[in-house]
Amino acid sequence: MSLFQVVPDHSQVNKQEIxxxxxxxxxxxxxxxxxxxxxxxxxxxxxxxxxxxxxGESGSGxxxxxxxxxxxxxxxxxxxxxxxxxxxQDLMAYDENQMRDxxxxxxxxxxxxPMTSLNPVQRIDNHIIEAIRVHExxxxxxxxxxxxxxxxxxxGIGRRRLKxxxxxxxxxxxxxxxxxxxxxxxxxxxxxxxxxxxxxVIVEAQFLDLLRELKDEFGLTILLVTHNIGIVAELADRVxxxxxxxxxxxxxxxxxxxxxxHPYTQGLLRSVPNxxxxxxxxxxxxxxxxxxVMPPSGCRFHPRCPHVMDICHQKQPWLVRVDEIGEGDxxxxxxxxxLASCWLHxxxxxxxxxxxx
Amino acid sequence: xxxxxxxKYFPVKRDLLQQIMRVGxxxxxxxxxxxxxxxxxxxxxxxxGESGSGxxxxxxxxxxxxxxxxxxxxxxxxxxxxxxxxxxxxxxxxxxxxxxxPMASLNPRMSLGEGVGHGLKIHRLVNSQQEFRHHVSxxxxxxxxxxxxxxxxxYPHQISGGQRQRAVxxxxxxxxxxxxxxxxxxxxxxxSVKAILLDLMVQLQREFGLxxxxxxxxxxxxxYICDRIAIMYLGEIIEVGDxxxxxxxxxHPYTEALLAAxxxxxxxxxxxxxxxxxxxxxxINPPSGCRFHPRCPIAQDVCKTEHPRLLDVPxxxxxMAACHFRTGDYIHLDPGPLINMNVAMTE
Numbered sequence: 001m002s003l004f005q006v007v008p009d010h011s012q013v014n015k016q017e018i019x020x021x022x023x024x025x026x027x028x029x030x031x032x033x034x035x036x037x038x039x040x041x042x043x044x045x046x047x048x049x050x051x052x053x054x055x056g057e058s059g060s061g062x063x064x065x066x067x068x069x070x071x072x073x074x075x076x077x078x079x080x081x082x083x084x085x086x087x088x089q090d091l092m093a094y095d096e097n098q099m100r101d102x103x104x105x106x107x108x109x110x111x112x113x114p115m116t117s118l119n120p121v122q123r124i125d126n127h128i129i130e131a132i133r134v135h136e137x138x139x140x141x142x143x144x145x146x147x148x149x150x151x152x153x154x155x156g157i158g159r160r161r162l163k164x165x166x167x168x169x170x171x172x173x174x175x176x177x178x179x180x181x182x183x184x185x186x187x188x189x190x191x192x193x194x195x196x197x198x199x200x201v202i203v204e205a206q207f208l209d210l211l212r213e214l215k216d217e218f219g220l221t222i223l224l225v226t227h228n229i230g231i232v233a234e235l236a237d238r239v240x241x242x243x244x245x246x247x248x249x250x251x252x253x254x255x256x257x258x259x260x261x262h263p264y265t266q267g268l269l270r271s272v273p274n275x276x277x278x279x280x281x282x283x284x285x286x287x288x289x290x291x292x293v294m295p296p297s298g299c300r301f302h303p304r305c306p307h308v309m310d311i312c313h314q315k316q317p318w319l320v321r322v323d324e325i326g327e328g329d330x331x332x333x334x335x336x337x338x339l340a341s342c343w344l345h346x347x348x349x350x351x352x353x354x355x356x357x
Numbered sequence: 358x359x360x361x362x363x364x365k366y367f368p369v370k371r372d373l374l375q376q377i378m379r380v381g382x383x384x385x386x387x388x389x390x391x392x393x394x395x396x397x398x399x400x401x402x403x404x405x406g407e408s409g410s411g412x413x414x415x416x417x418x419x420x421x422x423x424x425x426x427x428x429x430x431x432x433x434x435x436x437x438x439x440x441x442x443x444x445x446x447x448x449x450x451x452x453x454x455x456x457x458x459p460m461a462s463l464n465p466r467m468s469l470g471e472g473v474g475h476g477l478k479i480h481r482l483v484n485s486q487q488e489f490r491h492h493v494s495x496x497x498x499x500x501x502x503x504x505x506x507x508x509x510x511x512y513p514h515q516i517s518g519g520q521r522q523r524a525v526x527x528x529x530x531x532x533x534x535x536x537x538x539x540x541x542x543x544x545x546x547x548x549s550v551k552a553i554l555l556d557l558m559v560q561l562q563r564e565f566g567l568x569x570x571x572x573x574x575x576x577x578x579x580x581y582i583c584d585r586i587a588i589m590y591l592g593e594i595i596e597v598g599d600x601x602x603x604x605x606x607x608x609h610p611y612t613e614a615l616l617a618a619x620x621x622x623x624x625x626x627x628x629x630x631x632x633x634x635x636x637x638x639x640x641i642n643p644p645s646g647c648r649f650h651p652r653c654p655i656a657q658d659v660c661k662t663e664h665p666r667l668l669d670v671p672x673x674x675x676x677m678a679a680c681h682f683r684t685g686d687y688i689h690l691d692p693g694p695l696i697n698m699n700v701a702m703t704e
Contacts (some may be wrong), residue, residue: 057547057548057549058547170636172636200407200408200574200636200637201407201574201575201576201615201618201619202407202614202615202618202632202633202636203407203636204618204620205617205618205620205628205632206632208620209632227547227548228620229548229622230577230619230620230621230622231620233620233621233622233623233624233626234620234621234624234628236624253624254624254625257622257623257624257625258625267549268548268549269622271548271549271551271552272548272552272577272622273552273555273575273577273578273580273581274577274621274622274623275576275577275580275604275616275619275621276621276623276626280581282552282555282556282581283552284552284553284556285549285552285553288517288519288550289547
């Protein structure tokens with residue numbers, strides 16, 4: 001038996017249907033020291049049925065992006081420009097009432113600490129029943145209860161536990177309840193923001209197994225925000241790497257791990273201890289992530305980059321195609337495209353022809 | 358360093374009614390229940406387990422920060438339990454600690470130099486402020502805070518998280534310890550910073566001939582730094598051995614599950630085993646017999662009644678496990694390994 005399989009398949013993903021399109025999004029925070037540019041003109045598409053891993057270190061803007069999609073950036077932060085196209089509508093044009101209908105019901109979020117999302121004085125079954133009734137207000141209470149029982153059964157939470165309060169459940173169970181809420185609401189997109197970070201390794205593995213099953217069963221679209229490269233490798237179909245508020249690289253998971261193009265991605269992958277490797281020299285990346293009140297000029301990674309060139313100090317590289325461009329293959333973005341923002345690769349394509357995605 | 362059958366029970370607070378009525382039995386959390394191991398000088402000994410396994414409590418007892426309920430802690434032939442407060446304080450110089458949160462370990466109102474070198478003054482190891490400053494600055498350079506003199510007057514909030522963790526390492530080093538207890542020292546750092554801190558710890562260990570007691574929940578990190586490793590579950594060590602032996606040939610089903618559960622940063626890798634059901638149970642009333650039996654995929658009746666002892670794995674020197682089917686009297690019932698780890702380790 002070999003534990004290594006061939007390239008993961010993406011059969012569940014609808015490569016044609018973009019469910020959420022983030023266009024030129026910028027988020028800024030007003031601080032005493034000046035304007036902090038947390039996300040800078042970022043564009044990214046989420047395809048129906050995919051798990052898109054969004055990785056980066058603290059301060060990279062990955063959690064900010066998750067919150068920005070829900071338009072939940074806490075003050076003094078705000079979205080300064082950009083569009084969030086969801087079901088052919090721009091969420092940025094929605095008023096607060098319309099947004100409330102999107103949040104939770106159409107786009108659900110699972111946080112690291114589920115206690116912040118569950119009502120401590122409501123029993124678990126009441127949470128789920130309420131969620132089911134959002135879609136079917138006329139459903140009887142008994143019917144809603146029996147449906148929540150079978151749903152939670154599927155998630156490995158027995159009937160008895162439904163009568164308990166959130167604090168009586170373990171961390172792993174609370175995360176299952178959160179997934180249950182998203183499923184009951186029939187959310188189109190689930191944003192999981194470090195959802196497994198506080199779980200122990202075996203519970204985390206159980207949760208990931210469950211997510212994988214549910215993803216196929218319910219055709220879920222998941223934006224998996226995490227700093228844990230291993231989890232991304234395990235669950236994601238596609239990966240977007242963020243650095244200092246911009247996208248460094250976007251590719252399908254196999255391509256990203258086995259053929260990374262951006263020096264930041266390359267360094268990041270080599271600095272993670274791998275339990276499956278016999279011996280390993282960890283890569284030591286110089287420096288620390290930049291202060292985003294005064295971000296470095298040009299490419300924001302240039303002060304830490306081992307391949308830095310003159311142009312990197314001066315001009316910002318666009319996010320461009322770095323895979324082979326075939327005949328008649330002029331489509332700009334696209335599910336299968338490997339994108340990176342690095343001058344090493346714009347040079348290679350001819351900077352003038354480089355197109356921006 | 359040697360721990361011999363060390364136990365730590367924490368009393369559970371009785372509820373108000375029980376207190377008033379003076380009824381109800383006093384219950385205890387069996388945080389650590391009979392742990393024994395030895396650490397060779399100059400080696401890195403890993404203590405690994407999930408939250409609630411008792412690994413941090415064990416670590417604290419090993420360096421005399423907690424008094425064991427039962428059992429002995431011996432450091433360089435000195436029995437820590439027998440020491441008076443004053444004698445223990447003197448011993449502490451040789452046993453330094455690095456905790457997870459560097460902000461909680463550095464006094465925000467002391468300059469880095471004063472905070473990091475505080476122990477030198479307490480133990481009266483320096484004679485003048487000049488000597489103090491020189492000595493601390495030198496240690497700063499050793500941990501990569503260069504120029505050391507410039508960091509002396511800065512404050513913890515003025516430097517980055519990675520630099521703070523370096524300062525905490527410097528604070529441990531400045532006392533010229535023999536043993537360092539590192540309790541999740543890099544858990545809070547970012548990926549790129551983690552690798553650097555880990556490398557720094559390895560390099561310092563070699564340079565100063567340090568002995569580490571390295572506590573972590575991350576098995577990939579443990580593999581990178583440890584020479585020997587002990588796996589803890591519900592207050593007990595259930596497997597101990599050289600890092601390579603344990604990782605390539607785990608004997609306890611829990612160790613097998615733990616190793617298999619670690620996410621591998623390679624999408625072509627598929628996690629093989631079905632995970633054991635459930636989560637780590639309550640340590641107030643640990644399960645009878647083998648404490649892992651309610652979750653164990655190969656458990657049989659004997660596991661519910663008989664408590665397995667930590668015994669030598671046949672034919673493997675220094676490798677011990679506490680599973681009826683892998684060591685001891687019931688080894689003939691062994692249904693074989695859950696996962697073929699050798700396959701996972703190659704490539």
